[in-house]
Structures are given as C-alpha cells and as structure tokens.
Amino acid sequence: MRPDDKTLSAYLDGELDASASLELEREMAQNPALRASYDRMRQLSAAVREKAEYYPSPTHHKIAPAERSRWVWLAPAFAFVLIVGFGLGVFLSQPGEEETTSNEIVASHVRATLANRLIDVASSDQHTVKPWLSSRLPFSPTVVDLSGDGFRLKGARLDYIGSQPVAALVYQRRQHMIDVFVWPSARDAQKTAYARDGFNIQHFARDGMRYWVVSDLNKNELDDFTKLIRGQSPN
Amino acid sequence: MLPYADAAYNLARWLTRNDHDADDVMQEAMLRAYKFYPGLRGEARPWLLAIVRNACWTWLGKNRPAELTLVDEPEADTPGPDVLLARELDRRMLNEAIASLPVPFREALVLRELEDLSYKQIAQIAEVPIGTVMSRLARARRMLAEKLSPTTAAPRLRVHK
Numbered sequence: 001m002r003p004d005d006k007t008l009s010a011y012l013d014g015e016l017d018a019s020a021s022l023e024l025e026r027e028m029a030q031n032p033a034l035r036a037s038y039d040r041m042r043q044l045s046a047a048v049r050e051k052a053e054y055y056p057s058p059t060h061h062k063i064a065p066a067e068r069s070r071w072v073w074l075a076p077a078f079a080f081v082l083i084v085g086f087g088l089g090v091f092l093s094q095p096g097e098e099e100t101t102s103n104e105i106v107a108s109h110v111r112a113t114l115a116n117r118l119i120d121v122a123s124s125d126q127h128t129v130k131p132w133l134s135s136r137l138p139f140s141p142t143v144v145d146l147s148g149d150g151f152r153l154k155g156a157r158l159d160y161i162g163s164q165p166v167a168a169l170v171y172q173r174r175q176h177m178i179d180v181f182v183w184p185s186a187r188d189a190q191k192t193a194y195a196r197d198g199f200n201i202q203h204f205a206r207d208g209m210r211y212w213v214v215s216d217l218n219k220n221e222l223d224d225f226t227k228l229i230r231g232q233s234p235n
Numbered sequence: 236m237l238p239y240a241d242a243a244y245n246l247a248r249w250l251t252r253n254d255h256d257a258d259d260v261m262q263e264a265m266l267r268a269y270k271f272y273p274g275l276r277g278e279a280r281p282w283l284l285a286i287v288r289n290a291c292w293t294w295l296g297k298n299r300p301a302e303l304t305l306v307d308e309p310e311a312d313t314p315g316p317d318v319l320l321a322r323e324l325d326r327r328m329l330n331e332a333i334a335s336l337p338v339p340f341r342e343a344l345v346l347r348e349l350e351d352l353s354y355k356q357i358a359q360i361a362e363v364p365i366g367t368v369m370s371r372l373a374r375a376r377r378m379l380a381e382k383l384s385p386t387t388a389a390p391r392l393r394v395h396k
Contacts, residue, residue, distance in 0.1 A: 004373070005376070005377055006369050006373040009376055010373075013347060048349075051326045055257070056241045056244065057241045061261050062241075
C-alpha cells in the first residue's frame with residue numbers, strides 16, 4: 001500500500017515516529033515513484049522557506065505601543081502624584097489656622113503679662129470698657145462683669161491677631177490673669193480646649209463672634225469661666 | 236516579547252494578506268499580549284502567535300467571513316503533480332499561490348515553513364488536534380503543488396487577484 005501525502009508530509013517535517021519513518025524509508029527505497037513524490041514535496045517545502053515573503057513588523061509594533069502608551073499615561077499621573085504629594089506635604093507641615101491663632105494668642109498673652117502691659121483701659125465697669133473698645137474697633141464686643149463668680153474684670157486692651165485688630169478683655173482670678181480675645185467670625189464653632197506651654201486655651205464662636213480664652217489658670221476653673229462667658233453672651 | 240514582533244506581524248500579514256489590515260490586527264493583538272503577558276507560562280513565541288492568530292480569525296470573521304467557511308479536507312492518495320524545481324519557481328508566483336490557499340491551510344503552512352513550529356505547537360495555536368495539523372499541511376502542500384505545476388500554474392494564477 002502506498003503511503004499517503006500525510007505520511008510523506010509528516011516525514012518531511014520530522015513528525016513521524018521512528019518505526020513509521022523506518023517503514024517509509026524502506027518503501028521509498030523500493031519505490032522510485034514514491035521517492036520522487038517525496039522529493040517534489042521536499043523541493044516545494046524548500047522553495048517556500050526560501051522564497052516566501054517574510055513580512056517584518058513595522059517599527060511601531062516593535063517599540064511596544066502598549067508599553068509606550070502606558071508610560072504616556074503614567075508620566076502625567078506620576079507628575080500629578082508628585083505635585084499633589086508635595087503640596088500635601090507643604091500643607092500638612094504648615095500649621096493650621098487654629099494652631100496659628102492659638103500660637104498668636106499665647107504669644108500675645110505672654111508678651112502682655114511680661115511687659116505688664118495687659119490693660120489699656122483699666123476699669124471693672126463693663127459700661128466703661130465696652131464703649132472704649134467699640135470706639136476703637138470696627139465691632140463692639142460683649143463685655144460682662146463676672147466678679148460675682150470670682151472673675152474680676154480688670155479692663156481691656158487692643159491687640160492684633162490673625163491680621164486683624166481684636167479686643168482683649170482681661171479678667172483676674174486670684175493671681176491668675178485671663179485674656180479673652182474677641183473678634184467677629186462668620187461661623188460658629190464648638191468649644192475646643194488646648195494646653196500649650198503651660199497655658200490653657202479655650203476657643204469657641206457664637207453669635208458672630210469668635211472667642212479665645214487663655215490663662216495660666218487650671219483647666220477646671222477656666223472651664224467655668226468659659227461657661228460664664230458663653231452663658232452670658234447675648235442671644 | 237518584542238523579538239517576536241516580526242513573527243507576529245508576518246503571521247498577521249499572511250492571514251489578512253495586506254499591510255493595512257495586518258496593522259489593525261497587530262494593534263489589537265499586541266494590546267492583548269501586553270495585557271496578558273504577566274500570566275504567560277511557557278514559550279513566548281507560540282503564545283504570541285496564538286494571540287495574533289486569534290485576533291486574525293476574529294478580524295476575518297468580522298470583515299471577511301467568507302474566507303473562514305470550512306473547506307472539506309479530503310484525503311489525497313494520488314501522487315501529487317510535478318512541480319518546478321525550487322530554483323526555477325518564480326518568487327511572485329509562489330507567494331501568490333500561498334496567499335491563495337484557504338486560511339486554515341495558509342496558517343498551517345506559514346507556521347510550519349516560516350516559523351518552523353512543531354505540529355504540537357501549531358495544533359495549540361490553531362486550536363485543532365495534531366492529526367488535523369498533519370492533514371492540513373499535507374493538503375496545503377498538495378494544493379500548492381497543483382497551483383504551481385507547469386501545466387496549471389499560469390491560468391490559475393491569472394484568476395487570482
């Protein structure tokens with residue numbers, strides 16, 4: 001029986017197993033026509049390998065379009081992350097508004113205490129202090145007398161916090177001086193309390209005014225004081 | 236993978252038979268290749284060729300479905316016709332004859348003769364049994380020989396394109 005094209009073809013490609021190859025070789029040795037058939041097939045295969053076009057890829061497929069476009073994507077993304085990260089770092093390393101203010105408050109309080117320049121207008125009379133302040137400021141802070149609660153009104157001074165003139169009311173509890181900084185504020189804020197450099201600081205905003213209370217008084221008594229200030233602010 | 240861009244393009248070019256369409260297919264195939272490259276196990280060249288081959292078939296199915304209609308694959312028992320000797324074969328005639336083979340035979344021939352892949356690798360790329368690869372290659376060679384035989388070559392090739 002004559003082996004078919006498939007067998008010849010597989011033999012040509014070296015895909016025929018050893019025993020089938022041996023058998024085919026034996027047959028070809030005895031059958032010149034079969035041998036000629038195989039030779040033609042081999043000639044053709046050689047011709048294809050030699051003369052068929054091999055189309056090399058255009059360069060744009062070789063320079064990895066996907067990879068390149070990924071980098072094109074990544075470059076602005078990377079730059080964006082860098083800028084945002086840098087900005088965030090600068091932002092985070094800068095003190096927040098509240099921290100800046102509380103620093104200024106403490107500094108002002110300490111400066112005034114050291115220079116013994118706490119009071120510009122010395123009066124325990126709220127009706128003296130309030131007009132004095134409102135004549136020098138673009139706003140009129142509420143001034144209350146808390147002497148009945150153990151916080152004596154000593155007077156007031158003008159100060160400058162956060163790029164604006166503010167009123168500083170001065171109270172005294174035993175030997176402790178209490179500064180209350182007041183200036184207008186658009187929004188209300190819940191009470192927050194800090195301790196900084198041995199000073200207690202309390203902050204809140206209501207009725208269009210922002211209040212910063214600072215003193216070396218202990219926190220509990222300062223809490224009471226702040227409550228009185230809040231409670232007696234006009235509604 | 237880039238060293239195999241030539242192999243990939245060559246296959247796409249032979250299956251689509253023109254540069255513009257091969258370029259389209261390559262674009263798609265290379266994107267897929269880069270996407271799935273991290274998952275590659277084994278040899279890169281057959282893997283890439285399989286992706287290109289699939290992209291070609293998808294493209295052909297969409298744009299030239301007639302080329303993918305199944306051709307019967309009869310067994311050839313009679314001796315093949317005489318062919319011109321390799322050195323006498325006209326390069327252009329040979330290329331046109333290969334290009335005129337139906338897609339399944341053309342792809343088997345290109346993968347075997349131009350990429351020198353084994354039957355097993357071709358079977359994996361074309362997603363057919365090894366026996367099918369064997370018969371497609373035999374048939375491809377038979378058809379090629381018929382197109383190139385001195386008596387039939389001229390008229391047949393004039394018909395094509």
